[in-house]
Amino acid sequence: MEFGLSEEQTLLQETINRFLDDNAKLDRVRKYADDAEDVGADIWAGLAELGVAALLVPEAHGGIGLKTLDAAVVAECLGAHVAPAPFLTTAVLAVTALRTAGDTAQQAQWLPRIADGSLRIGAALAEACGARGAAGVTAANGKLAGTSLFALDADADMFLVADGERRLHIVARGAAGLGVNPLPHVDRTQRMAELTFDSTPAELLPGSADGEACRAVIDVGRVVQAADTLGAAQNMLDQAVDYAKQREQFNRVIASFQAVKHLCAEMAAAIEPSRALVWYAAHALDEVPEEGRLTACHVKAHLAETGEFVARTATVVHGGMGFTDLLGLHYWFKRIGFNRQTLGGPERVREEAARVQGFA
């Protein structure tokens, strides 16, 4: 019995955090956010060298063949650093899609390139989690038509696209009739685009015909995204506590005011059980499949709530400074906000959790 991270996972965590401490400092994140310099490519190359891109890729395809919990460990580090990196899309969503629904040729073609960091695949799954307005993609005869509104990773070389029947397709960025229209949005550490398809050639992942593979991809994505939120929330709490210990008002450090202490205690009290839930949900996807979907829904919604609470509270502890661009705390606030809405907002996901159990 061992509920927690293994030694290898702790080591992985330390390695990734050390790399990000050096290479994804806030001033570099800012450059990315301001479109001043493409530090994103550079960070991703470094992460790929550490094996992050290859994490979930099977060994037979040049990967490391690790599990969802390992991916959650990495995502937590990325969230903590608000690092711009296509980890969720390329290394988690696309790899899971190819593993579960790709044929051998497709796997052999793309997985090794993902593993070595040379191929980035974005994810157009928003409609499979809840189509807004008239958005939606139809597929016929190897061609896609329609719109996918909120594709993740606007800079990708290819896109994983879910059609209206939750079948999965891979579309190359340069494909005929594909429009990639970047969308301006609050979280500048992650890029989102609207994709338009007009008789766009696409490759169907044949194992996705019944829609189940798409659901499985979304499950993993939700867990990993929840881990990203966990990292961001923990980092905001750490920043709030550090700030409170040195900021003085009324001739005292504000950390000595009970109102401030209690806000910090409440954040810790929300985060700790959330961490256990993230670990379990990640573990369950691989090892307790009968609970996997339910815990994936719950972890997504629960971390959305924990994240929102921490994002607001940690900002308040910083006073006016928390509200400024100067300090940059807002990057974490926005990352948490982004993770809350994408791949299914909390109410929608809770409704799914109810459905999984036959309650709705």
Place this chain on the structure above:
Amino acid sequence: MDLSYGPEYDDFRQEVRSFIAKHKHLAPAQQGVRSPRVKEWQQLLIQHGYAARTIPTEYGGYGAEPDILKGRIIGEEFAAGQVSTGLSGQGISMLVPTLLELGSEAQKQEFIRPTLTGEFVWCQGYSEPNAGSDLASLRTSAVLDGDDWVINGSKIWTSTAHLADWMFCLVRTEPDAPKHQGISFLLLRMDTPGIEIRPLVDMTMQPNFNEVFFTDVRVPKEQIVGHRGEGWRVANAVLGHERESLGDPNASLSRLNRLIHLMQTETVDGARPMDNPALRDRLMKFQARVMAMRFNDLRILSARLNGADAGLARMITKLQATELRHELEGFAIDVMGEFGLLYGKHPHVRDQGSWQNQYMYFLGLIIGGGTSQIQKNIISERGLGMPREPKAIVKAEA
């Protein structure tokens, strides 16, 4: 991550299961501390090692080696079988561990066995009218006079004092020492002359706790646990135990499952509460919180198995678990509407009124055993390293 307990534990679990299957019919339905059936069940559990498991046989226990997982399996299986785990209460959960750790040999011999069998029922006399959260400012005094301590003062909120044979309590024996160093831990019989008990009715309308007054109460001087002035340390050895036992996530899970049943069987305007999306959403939120607390508990368990301290994960449990239960019970009342208000004996009452009862009871637990605010002080100070509360309290000038 490895959630299996291992094959040797599978055998143990089977043993527990077959014990339960075989003896279930003897288990008492209700807890009453004085009922012969409860005491017989307790004896049977001790004999088989399902109660007092790790307490040495010489003191009336079963004498097994401590094994955290076996203890947990017993808890899980008894909960699953919905059978009583035997006597509980402050004597067994708090005093016995304290005596084992800090009591004299004579005290262990004298008190542990009858406490385990239910012959001695205990109450905890810590809080006083002017010493609640700030327990160390307690004033009830004990002065050594010949071979006796002579106690004067009063205690309040003493749960089950009216049912108890004995009290373990904190008294001030060194009035000139700093406040934490002037306290001693005494054991006394509740029928000692000079003790007066006045019941206090709590909001559940039960006289669950009491005021206890002491006028020249004489207690043999050897009924002190630890040395003079060490009472604070002795008491703190036990407070830890109390806090841990307040946050049982399996109990929350079984309440949640009961609530799911309610939402599928009650109706409003002909529809089940489960068919109402707003209620369903709230239910799902609770389910996630209950899950998170269960896994947090596994994390703490795992740390204990490795001889490590789970730190913040442990410190937040009393706060989170009591608040969660109170809110969960309250939500069930929302689900039932007016039915949720019914309390007492009537065919319309759902689940024997347990939702109202537990809703209120858990508000008591939010306050008792260190209030939520005190928990937040502890979390921020010991967990997050923030400054301690100022020690001296300056009262505003009138």
